[in-house]
Amino acid sequence: MNRVSSAGRSTAGNPAEAATAKFCGHCGEPSDGGDGPTSGVHLRCGEQLTLEPPRYCAACRRRMKVQVTPLGWSAECSRHGGLAP
Amino acid sequence: MMIQTDVPTSDEISTATSAGTTYEILEIAREQVLEDGIGLTQSQLEEVLRLPDAALPAALQLAHEVRLKHCGEDVEVEGIISIKTGGCPEDCHFCSQSGLFDSPVRGVWLDIPELVKAAKETAATGATEFCIVAAVRGPDIKLMNQIKFAIDRINEAVDINIACSLGMLTQRQVDQLAEWGVHRYNHNLETARSYFPEVVTTHSYEERLETCTMVKSAGMELCCGALIGMGETLEQRAELAAQLAALEPHEVPLNFLNPRPGTPLENQGIMDGKDALRAIAAFRLAMPRTVLRYAGGRELTLGDLGTREGLMGGINAVIVGNYLTTLGRPATADLNLLVELNMPIKELQKTL
Numbered sequence: 001m002n003r004v005s006s007a008g009r010s011t012a013g014n015p016a017e018a019a020t021a022k023f024c025g026h027c028g029e030p031s032d033g034g035d036g037p038t039s040g041v042h043l044r045c046g047e048q049l050t051l052e053p054p055r056y057c058a059a060c061r062r063r064m065k066v067q068v069t070p071l072g073w074s075a076e077c078s079r080h081g082g083l084a085p
Numbered sequence: 086m087m088i089q090t091d092v093p094t095s096d097e098i099s100t101a102t103s104a105g106t107t108y109e110i111l112e113i114a115r116e117q118v119l120e121d122g123i124g125l126t127q128s129q130l131e132e133v134l135r136l137p138d139a140a141l142p143a144a145l146q147l148a149h150e151v152r153l154k155h156c157g158e159d160v161e162v163e164g165i166i167s168i169k170t171g172g173c174p175e176d177c178h179f180c181s182q183s184g185l186f187d188s189p190v191r192g193v194w195l196d197i198p199e200l201v202k203a204a205k206e207t208a209a210t211g212a213t214e215f216c217i218v219a220a221v222r223g224p225d226i227k228l229m230n231q232i233k234f235a236i237d238r239i240n241e242a243v244d245i246n247i248a249c250s251l252g253m254l255t256q257r258q259v260d261q262l263a264e265w266g267v268h269r270y271n272h273n274l275e276t277a278r279s280y281f282p283e284v285v286t287t288h289s290y291e292e293r294l295e296t297c298t299m300v301k302s303a304g305m306e307l308c309c310g311a312l313i314g315m316g317e318t319l320e321q322r323a324e325l326a327a328q329l330a331a332l333e334p335h336e337v338p339l340n341f342l343n344p345r346p347g348t349p350l351e352n353q354g355i356m357d358g359k360d361a362l363r364a365i366a367a368f369r370l371a372m373p374r375t376v377l378r379y380a381g382g383r384e385l386t387l388g389d390l391g392t393r394e395g396l397m398g399g400i401n402a403v404i405v406g407n408y409l410t411t412l413g414r415p416a417t418a419d420l421n422l423l424v425e426l427n428m429p430i431k432e433l434q435k436t437l
Contacts, residue, residue, distance in 0.1 A: 051385070070210075071164075071406050
């Protein structure tokens with residue numbers, strides 16, 4: 001899965017993410033940002049994001065429209081486009 | 086409760102496990118449930134839920150035997166999907182889709198081509214059931230029209246049984262769904278009658294029962310589930326199993342609370358895995374013939390090992406893949422496990 005909280009890593013599916021991952025996709029709070037080691041703050045969020053899709057846009061913190069299907073999911077920010085596993 | 090056939094001395098106490106120990110309630114259940122096919126009563130279920138950890142393997146083994154004898158070795162596989170997510174006017178305290186809580190889940194409608202695509206993908210896993218779910222108090226005309234359209238499009242595209250879960254129904258809506266070929270309808274009790282007011286205030290237990298009763302009377306199969314780990318007592322868990330058994334549902338999906346951010350139950354701890362397994366055994370011993378399905382929360386509560394133990398302890402159906410707003414284990418993980426356990430997937434029998 002493409003974790004929106006992990007700034008600067010995988011960017012597939014969300015063109016806005018690469019440069020602007022400011023927020024955690026799970027809790028919507030400011031992400032750690034950059035390529036430094038993850039602080040404890042979003043550790044649990046990272047775990048949660050293996051069990052559920054992201055709810056917040058990593059670029060702007062808007063709540064995304066999320067659709068879960070039996071074999072996949074998609075999330076869409078009205079400003080920053082779609083995201084999928 | 087406990088009959089120790091070989092009473093240990095203090096020196097031997099550490100070795101006195103279930104190997105040399107029998108449990109009266111399990112002996113009774115062996116006669117009453119396994120042999121005679123009569124579910125345990127509420128007070129008997131309390132005893133099962135209070136069994137010590139050492140008795141758990143024996144309880145699960147008995148539940149497994151009951152399942153094999155009264156249901157067979159098949160496992161029923163189902164996929165579920167949300168056609169309308171979020172924005173629900175009800176206040177079920179466990180649910181991230183209530184519009185009354187500050188939950189990150191936004192309102193979304195699924196379009197019909199995507200729904201049909203999901204039905205095809207679900208059928209390709211070997212699933213025989215596809216349940217369309219809407220987060221509503223009950224359906225309005227717009228939703229009913231969408232459901233009718235969806236059923237027709239799915240039936241054109243793929244061979245799979247269609248189930249629905251659309252909240253509380255009127256008699257007319259029950260009749261319409263039955264006429265459109267919906268063969269199973271899901272409406273959960275969720276929790277015991279005595280605990281229900283702590284969990285839901287916007288509708289009553291009676292209203293839930295009314296929909297369940299109408300569904301059965303109309304000839305649809307009733308799928309009526311439980312959500313445990315919401316802070317109910319063991320007695321209330323037994324009460325719930327007994328109340329479900331009294332409804333005689335065709336299927337009981339068993340959910341374990343996955344505390345959702347923003348809901349009133351967000352800080353409820355995840356229930357203990359052994360308690361969850363005791364509940365699985367108890368539900369099977371309450372309902373020897375029902376389809377007892379693994380539903381949401383098992384990934385957190387039971388993990389991989391517990392999932393296997395439950396399938397060898399009374400469970401005979403799974404929701405494959407993802408849930409409505411959260412993700413499940415990969416479908417292949419469950420399907421491979423069924424192969425490993427030598428449990429065949431139930432084949433499609435269209436009830437038309």
